[in-house]
Amino acid sequence: MTGRHTRPRARTGRRILQFVSGLSLTLAILCVFHVGWVWWGDAFDGIHTQQTLAVRHGVKDVDAGDATRIAEPRGGDPPAETEPGHGAVIGWMWIPRFGHDWKRAIQEGTGTDVLANQGIGHYGHTPMPGGKGNSAYAGHRTPGDLGAADTLRPGDPIVIQTARHWYVYKVQSSWMTTPDDVAVVADQPGQGDTRSITLTTCKWSLDEADSLSARLIIRGRLESWSDVGDGIPAELADGTSRPAVRARMAASRVIRRISVRMPVSRVLAAAAGGAWLLLAGLAWLIWHGGRPRREPTWNPLTLAWRLQTGPVPLRIILFILFWTMILFAEWAWLSPWLDATIPLFSTGPSLTGA
Structure with a gap:
């Protein structure tokens, strides 16, 4: 039994x-x-969210892989950009250091409703791209967004594309500061007619308290501007002739086309x-x-x-x-x-x- x-x-x-x-x-x-x-x-x-927003606000999705037309860089005062409403898409931000296919939509505002779209937010009280003063932006520190911000070096380009113009900034410096240091997004002492850019993002850490304890700041200066209709800036075309880069950019184009739907x-x-x-x-x-x-x-x-x-x-x-x-x-x-x-x-x- x-x-x-x-x-x-x-x-x-x-x-x-x-x-x-x-x-x-x-x-x-x-x-x-x-x-x-x-x-x-x-x-x-x-x-998908960024492509949908960009299409809705009429911002063209330019292919950086098309290096057949290089825009002639211009100096002097660029045309003034129209002030957008909250949440409106200003354009695209390209940072070649993160990859030739890396770009994120820029929306007006830096609230959670904007940054939740996995893009870049423009501090509304700061100048528009290309404007005199300190044009400031915020982004998440997730790997797909500004996660690699600490790899930026002096001289690296930060390119902003609006509906009509390209603005090429070059990184000058970076540093850590406290979250309450709001002066970093204001015009700097002695700024004068200088056109600068500031990126802000959190400190990278898996510990929430540690992450929120500091901010990484990237500061740059406008080098040139050009019209979107003239082609793409040379900074976006550099290095795109390599087969591996072209293959990755081709895959990125397919993903972006699918993502519209x-x-x-x-x-x-x-x-x-x-x-x-x-x-x-x-x-x-x-x-x-x-x-x-x-x-x-x-x-x-x-x-x-x-x-x-x-x-x-x-x-x-x-x-x-x-x-x-x-x-x-x-x-x-x-x-x-x-x-x-x-x-x-x-x-x-x-x-x-x-």
Whole structure:
């Protein structure tokens, strides 16, 4: 009698262990996917918001990969830019040091409603791009935005494109200061007719209190301006002839074109899911009859593997497509919900404070 009851209990215990271990690994994978969203996915889909806003406000999305027309740099006083309303898109900010395909939409204002769009905010009380005085901007310190601000060096260009003009600033200095040092965004003593730019972002730290304890300041000066219709500034064309750079910029163009209509993560989730369903369906029709019977398992990862049909190489491809679909589906729907709902998964000020 004892032996009869021991075997079912042992089998049940083994299945529970399979389920718990498999579920733990699955949740760990999903957590890694969420970290990927924090570092890349959020900014990835933020392109959709920025593209939509730019189109709505009539700001052209210029392709920096088109180096066939280089705008002649001009000196002197540039035309005055129109003062926008709160939240309006002023233009685009390009920082080649962050990558030739790096650019972020600039909106008027620096409130959370603006910076939540993963772009750059313009301090409303400071001059417009190209104007006399200190034109100041704020941005998150997330990796996709101003996360690499500490890598900027004197002489690095910061390029601003408005609806009609290009403004090329060159970095002069950077330093850390306290959050209450509002003087950094005001006109500087002895500024005169100098046209400068200031970027502000939080200190990089995973600790929220430490992140909010300081601000990184980048200061630059206007070097030249030109008309958008004349081409692109030479600073944006430098280095774009390399094959790797051109390939990356081509991919970026595709992403931006898709992003005009919907977030890219949704497109990629649908594409991976469609490819998986098609291949998995064909594989099942061809090979399902020859599948051996296996002992039932409660391990979610094992179930995901057994869901794939066909020869091992094909099953590996299907398995990769399956998890690619899960990755982008999480980026599209689950991670934003977790970020907004559960504090533990929120990026919070420590990653996004400006």
